[in-house]
Amino acid sequence: MKQNKLSYKIQQYLLFAGPGTVLFFAVVMVPFVYGLYLTFTSWDGVSATKPFVGFDNFVQAFTDGDYWLALGRTAIYSVFAVVLINVVAFALAYLVTQGIKGQNFFRAGFFVPNLIGGIVLGYVWKFVFNRAFVAIFSATSLLATTEGAMFCLIMVSVWQYAGYMMLIYVAGFMSVSKDVREAAKIDGCTSSQAMRNVTIPLMRSSFVQCIFLSITRCFVVYDVNLSLTNGEPYNSSVMAAMHVYNQAFTYKNYGLGQAEAVILFLVCAIVGVTQVLIGKRGEVEA
Amino acid sequence: MKKRVLAIVLALALALALTACTGGGASSDKVSITIFNSKMEIQSQMEEMAAKYAEEKGVNVEVYYSSDTVAAHLSTRYAGNDPYTISMVDAKDVYSLAAEHAVDLSDQDWVKNTTQAIAIDGKTYGFPVCVEARGIIYNGNAIEKATGKAFDPTTIKTTADFQALVDACKAGGMENVTGVMKEDWSLGAHFLAEVYEQHDDPDAFIAGIKDGSIKLIEDKKFNDLMNTFDVLKENNYAKAAAISAEREVTEQKLAEGEIAFMYGGNWDWSVINAYDYTDKMGMMPVPNDSGDGSSDKLVGGGSKYFFIDSSANTSDEQRQAAKDFLNWLVFDEAGQSFIVNDCALVPAFSNITLAVQDPLGASVKSYADNDALIGNYNYLPDDHYAKVGASFQKYLAGETDRAGFADEVTAYWATAEVGAH
Numbered sequence: 274m275k276q277n278k279l280s281y282k283i284q285q286y287l288l289f290a291g292p293g294t295v296l297f298f299a300v301v302m303v304p305f306v307y308g309l310y311l312t313f314t315s316w317d318g319v320s321a322t323k324p325f326v327g328f329d330n331f332v333q334a335f336t337d338g339d340y341w342l343a344l345g346r347t348a349i350y351s352v353f354a355v356v357l358i359n360v361v362a363f364a365l366a367y368l369v370t371q372g373i374k375g376q377n378f379f380r381a382g383f384f385v386p387n388l389i390g391g392i393v394l395g396y397v398w399k400f401v402f403n404r405a406f407v408a409i410f411s412a413t414s415l416l417a418t419t420e421g422a423m424f425c426l427i428m429v430s431v432w433q434y435a436g437y438m439m440l441i442y443v444a445g446f447m448s449v450s451k452d453v454r455e456a457a458k459i460d461g462c463t464s465s466q467a468m469r470n471v472t473i474p475l476m477r478s479s480f481v482q483c484i485f486l487s488i489t490r491c492f493v494v495y496d497v498n499l500s501l502t503n504g505e506p507y508n509s510s511v512m513a514a515m516h517v518y519n520q521a522f523t524y525k526n527y528g529l530g531q532a533e534a535v536i537l538f539l540v541c542a543i544v545g546v547t548q549v550l551i552g553k554r555g556e557v558e559a
Numbered sequence: 560m561k562k563r564v565l566a567i568v569l570a571l572a573l574a575l576a577l578t579a580c581t582g583g584g585a586s587s588d589k590v591s592i593t594i595f596n597s598k599m600e601i602q603s604q605m606e607e608m609a610a611k612y613a614e615e616k617g618v619n620v621e622v623y624y625s626s627d628t629v630a631a632h633l634s635t636r637y638a639g640n641d642p643y644t645i646s647m648v649d650a651k652d653v654y655s656l657a658a659e660h661a662v663d664l665s666d667q668d669w670v671k672n673t674t675q676a677i678a679i680d681g682k683t684y685g686f687p688v689c690v691e692a693r694g695i696i697y698n699g700n701a702i703e704k705a706t707g708k709a710f711d712p713t714t715i716k717t718t719a720d721f722q723a724l725v726d727a728c729k730a731g732g733m734e735n736v737t738g739v740m741k742e743d744w745s746l747g748a749h750f751l752a753e754v755y756e757q758h759d760d761p762d763a764f765i766a767g768i769k770d771g772s773i774k775l776i777e778d779k780k781f782n783d784l785m786n787t788f789d790v791l792k793e794n795n796y797a798k799a800a801a802i803s804a805e806r807e808v809t810e811q812k813l814a815e816g817e818i819a820f821m822y823g824g825n826w827d828w829s830v831i832n833a834y835d836y837t838d839k840m841g842m843m844p845v846p847n848d849s850g851d852g853s854s855d856k857l858v859g860g861g862s863k864y865f866f867i868d869s870s871a872n873t874s875d876e877q878r879q880a881a882k883d884f885l886n887w888l889v890f891d892e893a894g895q896s897f898i899v900n901d902c903a904l905v906p907a908f909s910n911i912t913l914a915v916q917d918p919l920g921a922s923v924k925s926y927a928d929n930d931a932l933i934g935n936y937n938y939l940p941d942d943h944y945a946k947v948g949a950s951f952q953k954y955l956a957g958e959t960d961r962a963g964f965a966d967e968v969t970a971y972w973a974t975a976e977v978g979a980h
Contacts (some may be wrong), residue, residue, distance in 0.1 A: 319634040321659050403803050414803035417956070505741070505957060506802040509948035522631040524942040525655075 311531045318527035322439030330532035337509075340533050343516040344540065350423060350512065351491035354430045358487045359480070361435040380443065386405040391433070395500025398429045406506040422502045422510040429497055434490065440481040445479030446472070481552035485545055513537050574827060574853075581799050590880045591619035592644040597634075598688070598863055600829040601902040608897050612887070618880045628654070636910055642761065642868045644881045647688060651938040653864050654978055657684035661866040662878060669889040675861030675907040677937075679980070685864035686835040692842070692859025692923045692932055693749050695757035696831075700841030701816030705731030712843035716854045718786045721846045725794055728819055735796035736808035738821040741955060743948025750788065751947055752936060752970070754781050757853045761936045766971045778967035783847040785961055792955060801955045806830065823857065825905065825919035829846045830929060832917070842922040856931040861907050895932050938978040946971050 286335040291535040312330050328473060331368065365383050369376045372390060403414045415421035449472050457467040471481075495514040495522055498504070511519075521530025593644075596605050602624045629648045631737050636642050637660070654677070661684040663833035670676055670683050677685030702710045705728040715721055725736045742748070757780055758764040767773030775781055794816050797804035811825060812818045814836035823840060836943065867873075867881045888894040889908050896902040898904050901915040905920045905927065906913070915924045924934055950967035954957045958968070 277946070317655070319630050319637065403805060407800075407803075413800035417800035417803040457836060504945075505743075505948075505952065507952040507958070508945065519942075519945065522628050523945065525630060551728075 308531055310536065311528055312535055314528045316527045317525045318522060320527070323528075326528070330528045331536075332534045333529050333556055334500065334536055337520075337529070339511075339534070340513070340516055340520070343511050344513045344537070346423075346511070347492060347494070347513040350427060350430075350494070351488060352381060353410055354434075354491045355484060357427065357431045357485045358434045358438055361431055362438035363442050365435060365439040366446055367438070370443055370446040381438070383439050385436065386433050387437040389433075391496030392500045394429065394433060395497045397427065398432075399501050403476045416502060417506060419509040422506060426494075426497065426501060426510060426512075429501060430491065430494065433497070434487055438487060441483050441486075442476070443477050445476035449475045475553065477556045481549055481556070484552065485549050489546060490547050492544070493537070571690070589617055589619050591621070591874045592622045592877050592880050592884065593623060593775035594884075595633070595643040595646040596622050596624045597632075597647045597649070599624060599626065600826075601904070604856075604897070604901045608901065611893075615859065616883070616887075616891075620884070640870075642870055642872055642879050644873055645865050645867055645884065647863050647865055650685070650861065650864060650935060651675060651978060653685040653866060653940070654679065654980055656865060660869055661685075662869045664867065664882070664885075667882065667885065669908060672889060672908045672910045673861075674909075677681050677861070679827030679866055679921075684859075684866050686866070687901075687907035688863040688865060690860060690923060690932075691709075691824055691826055691862035691929050692793060692857035692908045692926065693753065693822070694842045694844050694857040694922075696813060696821050696823045696827060696842050696844075696919060698813055698816050698819050698837060698839065699841060701733065702728060702837070703820045704816070705729075705733040705819070705951070707731065709840070711734045712841060713855075715846045717841060717846055717848050718783070718790065719848075721787060722790050725790060725820070726969065729794075733817075733819060733969070735794060736815075736819050737794040738818045739791050739795045739799070739801060739804070739811055739955060740806055740809060740821065740823065741802050741804055741952060742806060743952065744944045745823070746951035746955065747946075747948025748939070748944035749824065750784070751951060752939065753858050753933075754778070754784055755939075756936045757784070757849070757851075758935055762977070765972065765977060768969055774965075775848070775969050776962050780847075780849055782961075783849045783967065784845060787845055787847050788822075791820065802952060803829050810834070825917070826862075827924045828903070828917045828919045831919075838918075840918045842919050844924075853933065856933050858933045858935070859923065859928045859931045860932055860937075938980045940975045940977065943975065946975075 313322070313325055313327060315326045315334045316323040365379075369380050369383070389397075399416065402416050406412070407414050415425050415448075453471055453475070454467055457471045458464075461468065481526065493514050494512055495518065498510065499513045499514050502510040504515060513533075514537065517530050519530075520533055521527045524530075563622070564888070594605070594609070596602055600624070605622040605624075609622045612618065612620050628776060631654055633642070633646060633648070633652075633656070643658065653661070657677075657679055663671065663682045663684065664676075664686065665678070665681075665683045667683070675687035675690060677687075697710075697712060699710045699712075702724070706724070708727075708844060715724060715921055728736045755764055756759040761950050765774065768775055779882065790802070792798070795801055795804075796812060797809070803809060807830060809818075809821060810823075810830040811834045813821045814831040814834040816837050822845070830842070842853050842857060845856050857969050863884060867878055867885075895906065895911045895913055898906050899911065903915070903917050905915055915921045947968050950959070950964055950971070953967075954961065954964040
């Protein structure tokens with residue numbers, strides 16, 4: 274059989290990529306398109322009929338004040354969390370690549386929070402904030418105030434993701450060859466100059482990756498939000514994803530919730546892609 | 560050759576194991592029904608009952624539970640054309656689901672034995688699983704210890720009576736007398752809902768708030784109940800950080816007599832039960848100054864309803880088996896005992912005379928038997944509890960005053976619509 278025939282190519286494609294393609298369409302594309310269709314209906318999530326309402330849901334979504342509050346809140350949360358996650362992760366990565374004693378143990382240790390599911394983690398920290406801290410400092414719980422609850426959410430997210438991002442930064446550090454750093458040293462760089470002018474520019478792809486991952490995760494945060502604060506106090510810590518869930522399932526406005534989810538997806542995609550494009554532009558190679 | 564034989568034998572063995580897993584030994588001559596249970600605390604009892612029922616009646620019963628929102632969970636089953644034969648849902652779900660998904664049960668014998676069944680347009684769809692009611696849960700033991708006097712809950716009629724009793728407890732050495740659950744469903748769907756429910760015509764009252772003819776802040780009932788709530792709020796053991804009070808901690812303190820009062824319902828027994836509770840616990844109405852007899856009545860009624868699926872995915876044999884099962888719960892001694900003794904629920908049927916075991920349930924039963932229950936208002940919108948609950952939390956935390964709270968509730972009703980009924 275000729276290898277450049279179309280039928281041969283199709284056969285090869287189906288053989289190797291076929292199962293993946295089918296799965297991808299079944300669990301990503303079909304639900305996504307069906308979800309888009311549902312944004313044009315006023316379906317309540319249960320009923321057998323799905324009345325078509327055109328763009329009503331999007332109009333409603335744009336006038337849903339609570340949703341935009343939640344989205345704004347998510348943006349603020351994301352800014353703080355992304356910066357802190359990456360600063361902490363970079364610092365940790367720096368520490369555990371300096372050849373300190375037991376650094377493999379520390380790497381594993383810092384990574385562990387990421388292995389605990391968000392729900393469990395939220396409950397554990399809720400206990401710490403509500404009981405342990407209150408008992409030790411005999412203060413009122415941070416979770417009882419609006420700013421406190423946001424602070425707790427940011428802190429727990431940093432704790433959860435810093436270890437994961439640390440691994441990527443560690444790989445970045447390892448990928449910078451010793452030669453260039455040595456050359457910089459011989460040329461008279463102090464070690465902080467070498468870090469700033471040689472190592473960090475060469476690690477740029479790690480930064481792009483880490484920031485992309487942390488932005489996208491922060492924007493759709495749900496599990497920690499649910500188990501740590503559940504939107505309390507007085508719905509002041511409801512993030513966008515939680516608002517979408519409540520809108521669709523608890524308040525039974527499935528079409529509206531789906532429309533808000535699509536908007537969240539677009540916001541998230543625009544921010545993420547812009548960041549990657551800007552980040553990639555300045556990438557350099559040694 | 561040997562290897563190939565071995566491989567075939569192994570493959571066959573695996574295939575057999577697989578079919579054994581999926582087959583589940585469901586013999587074809589037996590009817591199988593599925594029950595969706597949305598009451599987490601009785602799941603293990605339901606499963607045991609299902610096994611026993613299957614053995615005695617020759618009907619396979621499978622019980623499922625989900626912690627999802629009831630409607631959200633059922634919607635996935637409807638979408639998959641795999642509905643439960645019998646679903647246990649909240650009252651409001653019956654109104655939203657019955658027309659499309661439920662069988663008319665008007666001809667069943669149990670209908671005349673209950674006042675709590677849900678009928679829409681004259682057709683009965685919802686079978687009441689139990690009666691639940693709201694009020695103030697007290698720890699009589701703790702009160703008597705603190706005041707040194709016998710405690711009779713029926714003597715507490717007005718806010719002043721309640722305040723005096725709280726003061727007496729304090730004077731007797733009880734540091735904090737009350738606890739307040741900060742959960743939005745407790746504040747919004749339970750306490751605030753009493754304001755609607757204690758009006759003679761809740762529909763008219765809500766319509767009045769909507770069109771502005773009734774000012775909530777000037778409403779006597781609202782103020783009477785909020786006055787009592789203020790007593791609870793002021794003496795709250797977690798007053799400094801009311802929003803971070805955890806339900807389990809509050810109920811533990813109540814069970815062990817560290818505090819004496821908490822607003823709640825008889826379902827709270829499943830939590831209190833887990834702690835080292837004292838005797839003489841019970842429930843009393845929310846005392847208030849309305850003088851309309853509401854200080855003598857708990858608020859509540861049927862809670863959790865069974866309905867039977869009407870779709871083509873359920874066969875007539877299954878539907879008949881499901882109807883038999885509901886009748887078994889009401890008329891068979893084993894079924895009655897299951898509800899009252901095994902699940903510790905308050906039965907909603909007048910022919911069931913078994914004594915309720917838990918003290919809160921016993922209180923509710925005695926009020927129900929004396930016809931002293933103010934009915935639930937089941938038509939609040941789905942987002943009511945979350946939105947006004949959040950406003951109520953602000954009030955509880957001292958972030959807003961009563962007028963501000965009333966304004967937020969009024970603003971909520973400006974756009975919200977009560978469910979069709």
